[in-house]
Structure formats: C-alpha cells, structure tokens
Amino acid sequence: MTNRNYAIIGTGALGGFYGAKLQKAGLEVNFLLRSDYQTVKKQGLIIESPEGDFTLPQVRAYNDARQMPQCDVVIVALKTTQNHLLSKILPVLLKDNGVVLVLQNGLNAEPQIAQIVGAERVIGGLCFLCSYKIGAGHVSHLDYGTITLGEYAQDYKAIGITDRLHQIAEDFQRAEIPIEMSEDLLLSRWKKLVWNIPYNGLSVILNARTDELMGNPDTLILVEEIMAEVIAAAKSCDRIIPDNFIPNMLEYTHKMKPYRTSMKIDYDESRPLEVEAIFGNPIRVAEKAGVKLPQIEVLYRMLKFVDVQRQEAERKRRLLDLS
Template sequence: MCDRKYAIIGTGALGGFYGAKLQQAGLDVHFLLNSDYEHVSQHGLIVESKDGDFTLPQVNAYNDVTKMPQCDVVIIALKTIQNYLLSKLLPPVIKNNGVVLVLQNGLDIEPEIAQIVSNVNIIGGLCFLCSNKVGQGHIRHLDYGQIVLGEYILNYEAVGITNRIQQIANDFQNAGIAIELTEDLLLARWKKLVWNIPYNGLSVILNARTDELMADSYTRQLVEQLMYEVAAGAKSTGRIIADSFIQTMLDYTVKMKPYRTSMKIDYDEHRSLEVEAIIGNPLRKAQNAGVFLPQISCLYNQLKFLDNRNKH
C-alpha cells in the first residue's frame, strides 16, 4: 500500500489544494476537472500558500471519470449541491475495497455515498481550511488547513481508529497537512455545524460578516440560541456537545478576523447554496429522532427562499 493512488473529484479551492499537497509529497494523484480541464492539462497547478508557494507543472488531469485509473482513495471535494453527480462519477474510479474520503461540510453525505457504492470504506473529513480559487488551476491558501477524519459505518455508529484511517492520515501528515483522528464522526460533524449553521445562515440572510453578527447584541444572542439548537440536534442522535464548547466557539469567533462565510461567498457569486447538507439534513435528522429545531427551521426556510430567488 506504499503506492496508494489518490483521485480528487472536484479540483477547486479545497480539492485542488489538498491534491496538490499530496502530489507535492510524492503521491500518485489523479485530478478530475471540469471548466479548468484544458488549462490544467497544459499548465498544471499553482498553489500560493502561507506555508510556502509551489507549482506542479504537470498533473494527471481528466475531464472524464472513465479515463481515470481506479484509485485506492477517492476524495470527494465537490460542493454538496453537485453530489447528485456522484452516482455517475464515483463507481468507475473507486477500487474494490477502496476508500471514499468525503471532504464536505454538513451531515448525512456518507449514507448517500454508501447507497451508490458498496464494498468500499467511507471516511468523513471535516476541513478547517481557508482557501480560494483565484484563477484556472490557481489556488490561494490563506489560513488553517487541518482535517478531522473519522471512519463511517452504518448509522454513524462510533468506531475505533483503524489501520486504514491511520495510513491515510500518515499520507496527509507527510504532505504537511495536520490531521486529527476521531472515533466518532457524527459527533465531529455536529460540532462543526455548531459554527456552520448560525454563521453561514445568518451571513446570507442578514448580509453580514462574522464580526458584525458578534458586535450586535441581538444577533450575538441569536447565534448562541442557534448553537444550542445544534447541540439539541446532536443530543437527539445521542451525541453530547458541552456548553463550554459553545462558549469556546463564540469566543473564538469574536477573536477571528472579520470573515465572509463560504455560504455568503456562494450567495454573492449567485451560486447554489449548500442549504440541504448544512441545514436541511441536520434538521431532518433531529426531526426523525422526534426533535424539532424551530430557529434552525426558520433559517432553513429563509435560506431556501433566498437561494431560489438568487439563482434566477
């Protein structure tokens, strides 16, 4: 397994960054591209990074998944709104018994993957990454970059740390990417939602940056109430998020540089919003456990309205 082949499904700000880092570290990486295919085939990838710039003049670029080799690890780095494509994209590129690594936000993506491909192992990853695509095949990495990885099994039951996940973590760490392993992927996903739901949602609805939301006492309170609703959602699925974690997230955001969330960037660019993965799925998961999350539901309906109007 020293020659693990990696596929990157979605070579954007996130997939392009991690894929380039893995190739730079000597791994065999295969990139699926769409609009940037021609350019990257000829010119490769450029990464400007706070950890050091580098270029990859030659990369394995594809615009057709059937031309890709079957890979040991297939990294899903699309926006979740494109996940409807996975039933076509994923089967040709994943080895039997290979690993699908889902580097996406939100909840309940892994069960969808499990419906598409069987006889694979699914790992979920939560990326704390601040990067942008600033041109064709040109990525600017601004801050952070660490990933929390956790193995997925049916119903998000907590599992131990397998050799498999440890090997993948080693590949990433050798490429200079900080990795934290978790035995409980579902808890890790809920914890990330504690931040993502209030700030992504309100930044779009109120046209506001994180610092503006925290400076106003009313939205500061609303953010906190939304965080407690996320914790109630987690609890409905048997996962406990401590009050102190919520306070830490609030304090952390106050200290952050003013930040425009990824959902706000998508909205401003008139791209579809990841409302279902980040807000709809958690809401339904709690609802299925008999718990209604009213303020998150309010955000959900507001965002669906705005997302729909924004695409016209």
C-alpha cells in the same frame, strides 16, 4: 513511502488545496475537473498560502472520470448539491479495495455515498479550512486547514479508529496537513455543524463576513443561540457536546481572519447553496427525534427562498446572454 494513489473529485478551493499539498509531498494525485480543465492542464495548480506559496506546473488533470486510473482513495470535494453525479463517477474510479473519503459539509452525505459503494468503503472527513478560488486552478488559503477523519458505518455507528484511518492520516501528515482522528464520526459532524449552521446561514441572509457577525452584539447573541440549538439536535441523536464547546468556537472565530463563508461565496457567485445538507438534513433528523429547532428552521426557509431567487435570476441572465 506509500504507494497509495488519490483522486480528487472537485478541484476547487478545498479539493485543489488539499490535492496540491498531497502531490507536493510526492503522492500520486489525479484531479477531475470541468470548467477549469483546460487552464489546469496548461498551467497546473497555483496555491497562495501563509504557510508558503507554491505552484505545481504539471498535474494529472482529467475532464472524464472514465479516463482516470482507478485509485486507492477517492476524495469527494464537490459541493453536496452535485452529489447526483457520483453514481457515475465513483464506480469507475474506485479500486476494488479502495475507499471514498467524503470531505463535504453538512449531514448525511456518507449514507448517500454508501448506497453507491457500500458503507464499509466510506470514510468521513471534516475540514476546518479558510480558502477560496481566485481563478481557474488558483487557490488562496487564508487560515487553518485541519481535517478530522472518521470511519463511517451504517446509521453512523461509532466504530473507533482503524488501521486504514491511520494509514490515510500518515499520507496527509506527510503533506503537512494537520489531522485529527475521531472515534465517532456523527459526533464530529454535529460539532462541525455548531459552526457551519450559524455562520454559513447568517453570512448569506445578513450579507456579512465572520468578523462582522462577531463584532455586532446582536448577531453574536444570535450565533450563540443557534449554536445551542445545534447542540440540542446532537443530543437528540445521543451525541453529547460539552458546555465549553460554544465559547471555544466563538474564540476560534474571533481569532480567524475576516472570512466569507463557503455558502456566502457560493451565493455571491450565483451557485446553488448547500441548504439541504447543512440545514434541512439536521432539522429532519432532530424532528424525527421529537426536537424542534425554531431558529434554524427560520434560517432554512429564508435560505431556500434566496437560493431559488438567485438561481432564477442566474437562469434569466444566461438566457439573455444567449439571445
């Protein structure tokens, strides 16, 4: 049995689900919370899942990273819009020989975190998970759940699969979390963006679930065209995604239960959108290599507009509540 302990930064639909599964399997997991802290401290975590519902009546819940034990593996499950908080959190949470596992969407989160803890202490993770929060400390898992793990090295150099990757994978597999391991983290990030860019962006702009986007012939064409742009962007980084990847992603989404994407949920809940991580960073990387992404750029500009509009409306609503 492992003696590695874990910290979860961001106990939401993703961090709450995976952290609860790890604790249920007997691992020590420490949860950093903010708005959900009091509720989770009293009632624990509730997970609804087709794999079996369960409740953890007691969890190691904290609202201050400085009060938490140092951990072997610190899992970053925050939205990338909150990464500015990590420079104060990670140094106090990470053991001297510990690693940070970045379970975030988009591109270039690992280099940002490497500036805080060093590139040699960063692992990337890509989650294929359909889940959402029902309420404080209450997560509904709808479908899927596989995590792809890959070592990060400076400039996303591919360094293969290491012993520590195997060790962390064993902990997750013990928790019945499906794991794949990648020899090339950057390639895996681009593959994830093939799905994330069209479905997250279009779900917000068109106010649609995944099944609605798949069920309309016009939006289906648009999804495929945007996917092709992502593959072109990956090629600009010398990462080749095979021709059959797009039909495989479409089939994967056809089989998925009707789902509001994470960005659509954030928009509906008036939370900031991960526009830069998922759209802006890939556009800038491709542009640096001389590759234009016209349809993705249109999505990016529209999302920036609706994000500003929604955040301004939310700011005014809060001011009215205070008046």
